[in-house]
Amino acid sequence: MTVVSAIIILGALGLLFGVLLVIAGKVFYVEKDPKEEAVRAVLAGANCGACGYPGCDGYAAAVAKGEAPVNGCVPGGAAAATAIGEIMGVSAGAAEASVAFVQCSGSCGHTKKKFEYEGLTSCLAATRLGGGNGANVCPAGCLGFGDCAAACPFDAMHIVDGIAQVDRSKCVGCMKCAAACPKKLITKVPADSTNAVGCNSNDKGAQVTKYCDFGCIGCMKCKKECPADAITIENFLAKIDQTKCQHCGHCAEVCPRKVIHTFGE
Secondary structure (H helix, E strand, O other): OHHHHHHHHHHHHHHHHHHHHHHHHHHOOOOOOHHHHHHHHHOOOOOOOOOOOOHHHHHHHHHHOOOOOOOOOOOOHHHHHHHHHHHHOOOOOOOOOEEEEEOOOOOOOOEOEOOOOOOOOOHHHHOOOHHHOOOEOOOOOOOOOOHHHHHOOOOOEEEEOOEEEEOOOOOOOOOHHHHHOOOOOEEEEEOOOOEEEOOOOOOOHHHHHHHEOOOOOOOOHHHHHOOOOOEEEEOOEEEEOOOOOOOOOHHHHHOOOOOEEEOOO
């Protein structure tokens, strides 16, 4: 009888709680905007936050309220922007596809160290030593512990030969890697870019040559020979204006330090 009574009591409690949940669901139900649900359905579903909102749900709600642009879903690209634009009855506009780029070429064996680092495998932790440079002599070099790779939700960032490298076939330009990099070495470039300067040092050339085989020395050869006038030298560092670049690759060919990276079109 005790067992039977217990079963009856538990069954009754379960029924009571079920009824209460149904009532609560109806009382506190908040009807969603159909546009919000439609927008959410066409998003990439990465929840990467590249749109500037807390995940896909937050972005969809903002779009439905008219508070966010329809082309804000970076992983979804042009297809998602067009679909959202149709839902909202507006033009999607041009959304340039972009990817991350690491401004460092100082791989293992080609850049000097001040000491052997032994500690947490974290770039942020390493910056607490060596005046913010970790074991690197270069003040702007990649520390190579993979904070950026850990932050990437698309497996597009990896540590290769001691420095971070981007898999452009997987990168969607969300730039979570850039936010995680304590050295601020990661920048955004157009997805169709074919050349970029793999250095972020502003030291003079004579100093750069002492600690890195591939650092930019500001020699101006790339600037002088660029047929599109797309390269400038600022604080001893070459910079490519991607809006002017004609993708000829001549800058990479003439660079004596081989610091200009070339990508396939």
